[in-house]
Amino acid sequence: MLEIKDLQTWLPREVIDLYLERGILELYPPQAEAVERGLLDGKNMLLAIPTAAGKTLLAELAMVKAALAGKRSLYIVPLRALASEKFEAFSRFRRLGITVGISTGDFDRRDERLGKNQIIVATSEKADSLMRNGASWIRELGVLVADEIHLLNSANRGPTLEMTLTKLVRLNPEMQVIGLSATVANAREMADWLQAELVSSDWRPITLREGVILRRKMSFVDQEVPLRNSGDEVLSLVKDTLDEGAQILIFENSRRNAEATAIKLGQALGQGSMDLAEKILASGESETARRLADCVSRGTAFHHAGLLPEHRRVVEDGFRSNQIKVIASTPTLAAGLNLPARRVLIKSYKRYESGRGMTPIPVMEYRQMAGRAGRPGLDPYGESLLMARSQPELQELMGHYIFGQPEEIWSKLASEIALRTHLLSTVASGFASSIQELKDFIATTFYAHQQDPWRLDVTLERVLAFLEESGMITSLEDDLRPTRLGSLVSKLYIDPLGARIMVDRMRALSRPPDLSLIHMITMTPNMEQLYVNQSDAWLEEFIDQHIHELNPEENYDFLLRQVKTASLLLDWINEVREEEISARYRIGPGDVRRVAETGEWLMHSAAEISKHLELGVTFQAQRLSQRIHYGAGPDLLALLELKGVGRVRARKLFQAGYTSLDRLRAARPEEIAAILGPRIGEKVASQLREPEESIDRWGRMNGDQA
Known part of the structure; x- marks a missing residue:
């Protein structure tokens, strides 16, 4: 057993006292193993241990030690909400004289002032953009922490995380690298890539009981426990939980189901906080906000990406303070936020995937959700439950999820979409100035660690040819050089294909109406277009009325989605109420803000490209970017x-x-x-x-x- 006071070998007394005041007297076994294996001696470390087993504390110790030695640390997270949570947590070190900063904002700024801090929290996308924009302090890191490093496996976020880590290690060869991971099958392979010690453990601070509900019984590995309360199984389980003075997280596979479950349970329970409900209504009225406030007034809540960030915070804080007893959530809540509960119910283990229909979730995702069960120091145990409809299904769930092993992590860097932006930034940021140097750089990625890098050669050649045709790089024999346009596109942090669409459209437009520029940005890959369904018949009439303002698009289905998204942005800048926009486009208030934020960034990028190439729409695009920022008329x-x-x-x-x-x-x-x-x-x-x-x-x- 290693006590906190034993860390005085590495850390001064005031640091030890800070942890003692928080009630942390000794290290958990995996934490002690990490220290014994050299965490505080500067060794690289991959910590593949369960949720709540203390990964963050280990990262804190390394960063505090570095800060007191005059070194800077960068803590990378996948989500803005997680960045805010970590920033608030690390701010406690200010009493030690350690400064803490956070950066999740603009993608085309250097943020040199951030470098004045000793601990900096950023998303992987922001860390990537800081390198693209030449922030000098990014070359002077003592510690790099990659939280949720298993997201290398994510098709969306994985390539950016992988390239960001590869580049940061290249810039800071003496830096200590700490990866915080869920338990994965090939943790050793990840550790070898990071040249790190591996600490892998299934140890948890409190017991996790995993089971399956069938016919009003909770079937665990060693026993069956009947549900006590009447009602359907979910309501009965929730009542049982509340009778024990505990809380429950319910994971649903869609926003609609999460809301429906919270509303249904709220109507049955009926005890909550009017103060929190009023807080929700005060920070943005919409139909979604009213539904959420009604739930919260009854002790339940729903949580998904369609909520405004301020509403998600009210729900999270209300759950932590025990004013909210039940949260029904989409799986986003499992992605790193510190929000444990006595019980976790995974109501559906299948979710819809485009082109594949309803698909079982990976074991690793199940583990992430199940890991939220049990609050160390508050609960005697945690319980995670799946739901089955038959005995064969129960056996299948037991075998696959409860006894099954998590999947291996695989690099997603081979995607042409990912390589388009990352190859340009690698050349534009000076990491490679020839094809051979580019291949040498790729040879240091996780992709190359897992498989032969020559497999990328054909895709690499195709992407380089596209970048050259688009005027973003030049190649002479083996040499590669970014053009001024290529450097600008890299710094703006937009997909080169999107930049090419902007250049082509702005060159073709002469005194364009606002809708032409707005439609242009919705045609780019960086814009997440709205889905179209049968109730959007009005779109065809809109297209007929505005046909001369719209850009050519051969695929009519694409055009419908683009125009629906453009129409939303047009409503937004024409000051249509958020509530009306949410209702008309059938999306949450958080989605409206997200579309507007992306639209503002892309319109700003269009203005910068127009300015550089003298395309004649700079002022108009700048003004539109401002209008999208505020959602207002000129x-x-x-x-x-x-x-x-x-x-x-x-x-x-x-x-x-x-x-x-x-x-x-x-x-x-x-x-x-x-x-x-x-x-x-x-x-x-x-x-x-x-x-x-x-x-x-x-x-x-x-x-x-x-």
Whole structure:
């Protein structure tokens, strides 16, 4: 057994005291093994251990030790929400004089000021963009932590994570690398790639009982336990859990099912927090918000990516404070957020996959969900349950998920879509200046560690040919050089195919209407287009009415999806209420914001490309980018520079005759307060008393804190 006070060999007393104050007296066995294997001596380490077994604490110890020695650490996470959670957790080290920063925002900024911090939290995409934009401090790292490193297996996020890790190791050869992973079948292979010690364990701080529900009985490996309460199996299980004073997480396979379950359980339970419900309604009214607030007032909640970030935070904080007893969620909640419960119910182990129909989830994903069961120090045990409809299905679930081994992790770098952007950035950032250097670089990736890198040769040649045809690189014999356009596209962090679409369309357009530019950005691969179904018959009429404003598109199904997405952005900048947009396009408020955020970034990128190539639409694209940022008409942009003034308040001021900052300056504070209310009115009045140049708050995707 290794006690916290035994770490004084490596860490000063004030660090030990910080952990003792948190009630951490000794290390868990996997933590002790990591320290004994050299974690605090600077050795690379892959920690493949279950959720709640203390991976983050080990990363903290290494980063704190590095910070006190004057070294900088970068902590990479897959999600913005997880970045915020870790930033808040690491901020406790400020009392040790350690500065902490977070960066999840703009993809075309260097963020040199971030380098003043000793611990920096960022998504893998942001870390990648920092290298593309030449942040100098990224070459001076002492520790790199890759949280959820098993996401190398993800088709979406895996290639960026893999290339980011490969490049960071190339820039910082002496840096300590720590990978935090779920339990995977080929952890040794991952550790070898990282040149790391492997600590792999199934140990958990509290017992996890895994079982399957069938015919109102919970079947565990060693016993059967009948459900006590009446009602259907889910309601009965929830009531049993609440009777024990505990909480439950229910994983559903779709947003609709998550909402339906939370609503149904709320109607049956009926005890919750009106304060939290009011908080939800205060931070954004929509039909989704009203449904969520109603659930929360009854002690339940739903959680999915269609919620606004502020609503997700209310749900998460409410669950942590035990004001919310039940959360029905899509699997996104299992992806790293620290939100454990006594019981976890995986209501459906199948989910819809395009082209494949309903498909069983991987064992690794099951483990991630099941791992949320049991709160160390609070619960005597954790229980994870699947649901079966027959005895054969119960046996199958037991064998596959409870006794089965998690899958192997495989690199997804061979995708042409991934290689398009990452090969350009590798050349543009100076990691390779010839085809041979590019192949040598690829030889250091996880892909090359798993299989022969020559398998990529054909795809590599095809991608390089595309980049050269698109004017983004030049090749002379073996040499590769980025063009100014290629360097710009890499820094803007957009898919080169999207950049080519923008260049081709902007060259073809002469004094384009706004819809032409908005449709253009929805044609790019970076824009996640909305789905179209039978209730979208209005789209055909919209296309007929605007046919001369739309860009040519041979595939009519693609055109429908593009135009639906463009129509949403048009509604957004024309100040249609968020609630109406959500209802018309049948998406959540969080989805509306996400489409707008992506649209703003792509329109900004179009403006930068137009400026570089002198394509004549720079000002129009810049103005549209601002309008998408605020969701407002061009007449409100000046007023929207005021802090605390969004598009609704700005329109109220405008309609009251305050059409400019100068007119607003001439107003008496009580006149402003009569329109905006006393609190916001005073905030605005105090800004107007400041020097004129200090009022400038426009910035894209503001997600950085020094």
